[in-house]
Amino acid sequence: MTKRFNRLRFSISVLFSLIFALLFALGWNCLPAFASAPAAEVGEGTIGSAPSYTHSEPGLTKLVLQLRWDHQFQFAGYYAAQWMGYYEEEGLNVDIRSAFTAQSPDILDAALEVEEGRADFGVGAANLMMAQDDSMDLILVASIFQRSAVEYVTLLEDRGNTVFDLSQLHIARRPGDLLDLELQALLASEGIAPYATRTTDITRDFTLEDLINKTFDVVPDFLGQIPYAAEKAGVPVKVIRPAEHGIDFYGDTLFTSGKLARSNPELVERFRRASIKGWFYALEHPLEISELIVTQLAAPDAAPERQAALLDFNLYQAGKVLELTHYPIVEVGNINPFRWIKMAEAMKSLGMIEEVPDLDAMIFDYDQVKMTQLENTRKNLAYAFLILTALITFFFVVYLKRRNTLLLKEIDDRQLAERQLVLSNARYETIFRSSVLGITVTDSEGNIRHVNDAWCSMTGYTADELSGMNINQLIAADSRDLDAGLHRDLMEGRISSYSMEKKYLRKPDPQNPDQEDHFHGRMVLTRIWDSGADAMLNMSMVTDITKEVRDAQAVRRAEERFRKIIGQVAQEIGGSALTLMGSPVAGELSMNLEEINLELERLFTRELEENRRKDALIRYQGRMAAMGEMIGSIAHQWRQPLHTLRLVLMNLRDPGNDPDYVESCYLKANALIRRMSETIDDFRYFSNPRTEPRAFTVAESVRLVQGLVDEQLRVSGITLSTENLESLQPMVGFDNQFSHVLFNLISNAIDALKHNPPGKPRTIRVAGEQREMLLTVRIEDSGPGIPSTDADSVFEMYYTTKEAQGGTGLGLPMARSIIETAFGGRLTLVPAEAGCAFEIEVPVSGKVGE
Structure with missing residues (x-):
């Protein structure tokens, strides 16, 4: 790509030489020119008030970089670029400023500093979308942290496993806090109101003591400060990362003003290039940079014990920064426009911004800027020389089209290779192959x-x-x-x-x-x-189902033969029957009728057997339909553990992991695999046919079904509650058939509740009652209910109200058949205050009504 750009630049230079020669010959003295930057200011590079690691030479362009926090390893790449002389190599003299000043207790807003001209570059994150929405003209230059450093910490190891569970805890939140953006997006992604939990007016930073003193159940953290304190104090904590729940926000991002990017893109590119080199050096030499941060920035005059503590913290933070940059897997500074768009869309849905910005215009692309400048120059020259410009225009269009075609082909080939690589991975191989x-x-x-x-x-x-x-x-x-x-x-x-x-x-x-x-x-x-x-x-x-189809065809052939025999009988005993009375032919007819009667008996026996086989086929169809729904449930149950395992494996690939971290990743992955294995065990238990009845309880069956549909309940925001099940007497029968009935009824309730409008509760209640030797189980939901026109037909075979969703019409008829034939009970549709309710009545011994 660089060689093609150099050839393009050389061709343009030749064309410019021809144009200038012609202008000189014609006596024209003016040409449109590229906009240039103001005259460079001269000075020595500084980082706050600390001396620079290398001496700056006069004649360098002076720039100001505004940080979003105080000096620490979070900004190590910019310090390294200054100390290693990378800024100076690009002709830059950079003043790196902390967000804390002696003049004001407030933290400086990097976006505001850049917008109002007090800084040339800044470090921000999701707040840049809000600044852009407030009509600030900002340009994204390089995303250093590929994942947000925001996380949430709790001492409750068994809580916060789901977003709903997290929302029930006392979370430390402040109105307008940037650390709260991702929590709002996380809650909204699960249909929970972003401000459903209460906020606090505490203005200080949240600390480990807030958890130990139980001031809060969960506190926000940035870049591992609270986990570091907990590790030093020997207090085990649980860290909840929004990225593990699908909220994938970018972290620290280098940005500049739109004015500077448009007027002097070369300067922006030089600064970006030097900063990226600094980040490469900092990530490769964390100890050296950490020592310089402590001795020259954070605590140059502190006691050795204080410096040692700060060095240990910066080295800990270096590991966090390495993880967030995804180095060396992802190129340092890489910007993915699609991810920024998804961030902006999430923030718009939360009401944080009004419109999603134009990311193509907001992301700095040096090559594109240069091409735009060249195109503008070409247009200006076209007004001066019509004939010559026509030739130049043709040259440009052909060359650019060829270059863009090659570039697009390169992108398509790379994307195709990535897709093929991902598809070649052995995902889902165990369940898929078996x-x-x-x-x-x-x-x-x-x-x-x-x-x-x-x-x-x-x-x-x-x-x-x-x-x-x-x-x-x-x-x-x-x-x-x-x-x-x-x-x-x-x-x-x-x-x-x-x-x-x-x-x-x-x-x-x-x-x-x-x-x-x-x-x-x-x-x-x-x-x-x-x-x-x-x-x-x-x-x-x-x-x-080839055998089923053949059996059905056999049934139809038997019916045709039966009708043919009936027709023969009717023909033989038709209008001439009276004339046959008393004649010798009457005996022969009597013999024929006897033979026909025997044939009818044989056909009846055969048809009875065929009907039994058809009944078994219908049961098999119902079971396979339920197993198909359960496979979908397993897919839901496995999606989140697989995503978390992918993140764990990605983290293990990072160099420099210590043994404790590897062990913690192993334990976490082992727990996820155990959870996935338990899901398969539940499915095998459900699908295993029983040959002998056994004693079981209704509570056991409900827990089994709840484990199979748990992920569907969570995703759909449905609450399943039980009442009085543990007190019911055990009954004897085929427990997996009873679970099959419960699975059908609860799955139907889930499908119905998905149609509830926003704001209407989504609940399923399973209640039990025992009257002497009769057990009653009531399954009731808060859905839209069953129309009165369909109430009399719900138990008819193949009748369904869910044809668009692939309903088979077998679930309820099979459920009633199992309860009546296997348990001697009744399954009925009963009135409900809201939604729909079914009741199962099963005798502990004997049949209902006997």
């Missing part, structure tokens, strides 16, 4: 990205053969458009998943010519987010 369902992952165009062994077995293709194929190549022509409307609704976000039966094609097998070329499958299609590919992908789970 599943009995045929699973495919495709892009929005239907191109297959990933398949499991079960799908290869169903289709007869290998994984390599399927890679790159389109999913429509494996679907029979008469089945491809069956779900066109549902597929469109899924892609446009109106539904989250749907189910459909389709006919799929098998690979021809020359060794087995009798093999059928197709199979029937029941498909559940949903969409998942692939963070590696930065795109939404389609995930299809297919169950082979």
Whole structure:
């Protein structure tokens, strides 16, 4: 890229020489020129009141860098650039100023200092979005901290595991505090009012003593100051980071004024380049820079004990800074416009800013600025020389188009390589490979990205053969458009998943010519987010139902034969029956009728067996539908642990990790894996068929189901409460079938509560009652309820009100069948004050009504 830019600059120089020669010949003395910076001021570089590490020479451009806090390792890169002479190499004399002054007790606002011209550069974070919204003209130059240094600390190890749990604690909050921005975004992301917790008017910094004295349950912290104090005091604390819950804000970012960036981009680029070099040096030499910070800035005249304590703190902070910069994985100073846009959108949703700023104009891009200046010069010259400018314009357009094409191709190739790298990772391999369902992952165009062994077995293709194929190549022509409307609704976000039966094609097998070329499958299609590919992908789970389809066809053939025999009987005993009475033919007809009667008995027996098989198929369909919903629940349960594991592994890759930190990361990862394993154990327990009844309690079944849907409840903001379940007498039966009934009823309640408008409570109550030898379990929700027109039909087979969401109409009929046949009880829809309520009545022994 640099070579292409040099060639462009050389070509421009040649063209300018021709233009100046022609201007001189014509006697023109004026040309439009680039805007230049004011005359440079001369002085010696300083950091606050401390002497510089290297001597500045006269003739350097004087600049002021305004920090957002006092001198510490948080700003080590700028000190290193000064002390190592990198600013001087770029012709700069930089005055690095602390945010604390002797003239005022207030902390200086770096954005305001730059906007009003008292500083040329500053260090900020999310507050830059608020300043820009207040009509300040600021430009982002380099994001040093790739993740915000804001975190929240508590002594309660068993609390704050979820955002809702965190909101129930007493959090130290101040109105207008910059440390509170990410907490507000975190609460709002889970549907909790940003100011749902109370605030305090304390103006001092929050400390470890606030936790020890129980003044607060949770206090905000910046760059590990409170964890450092806790470590020294031997007090174990728990650190809650918004990034681990999806609030991914940038941290310290170097910025300047829009006026300076537009008038003198070369100066801004020189400062940025020298600062980045300083940060590289500081991150590679933390001990040297920490010692200089203590001896020259923080406490040059302090006692040795005080200096030793400050050195230890700065070295601790150096480790935090290294983690936040993601060095060396991420290039120091890298700016991702998409992440800044997401930050601004989150702040707008909280009412912190009114509009999302134009990030393309707000982010400093030196190459783009130079190209803009060159384009403006070309336009000015075009007014002076029409013919010559036409040729120059053509040259510029062709050259720039070619250069942009090469650059875009380079970006596309890099993005494609990154997507392929991410997709090649062995994500979800254990559950993906071992599943009995045929699973495919495709892009929005239907191109297959990933398949499991079960799908290869169903289709007869290998994984390599399927890679790159389109999913429509494996679907029979008469089945491809069956779900066109549902597929469109899924892609446009109106539904989250749907189910459909389709006919799929098998690979021809020359060794087995009798093999059928197709199979029937029941498909559940949903969409998942692939963070590696930065795109939404389609995930299809297919169950082979070929045997079910064949059984259904056999039933239809039996019905046809039955109707044919009935027709023959009617024909033989028709209008001529009277003439046959008393004749020799009557005996023959009697024999025929006897044979027909025997055939009817055989058909009745066969039809009875077929109906039993159909009943079993319907039960199997209901169970597979429930298992499909549970697989979705497992995906919800695994998403957050997988994201946290990814962050833990990323942190382990950072150089310089001490053994204690590695051990803590190991323990954290082990706990996450244990949680994921428990989810799989619950699923296996639920899906394991029982051959013998056993004693169990309603409370046990409710806890099992609650563990399977816990993540859905959390994401949807639903509260599930239980009443009087522990006091119910144990009953004997098939416990997993009873859990199946509870899972269907609670899942239906969750689906209904998702339609509640904002502000309306979302609750599910499971209450138990025992009257002598009869157990009653009531499942009631606060949703929209069941319309009176549908109340009489909810238990009919295949009747559903959720066709758009892929409802099968099997859940409630199967639930009633299980309660009646397996437990001798009743499942009924009962009146409710608000929402919908179902009651299960089960006798401890005997059947209801006996």
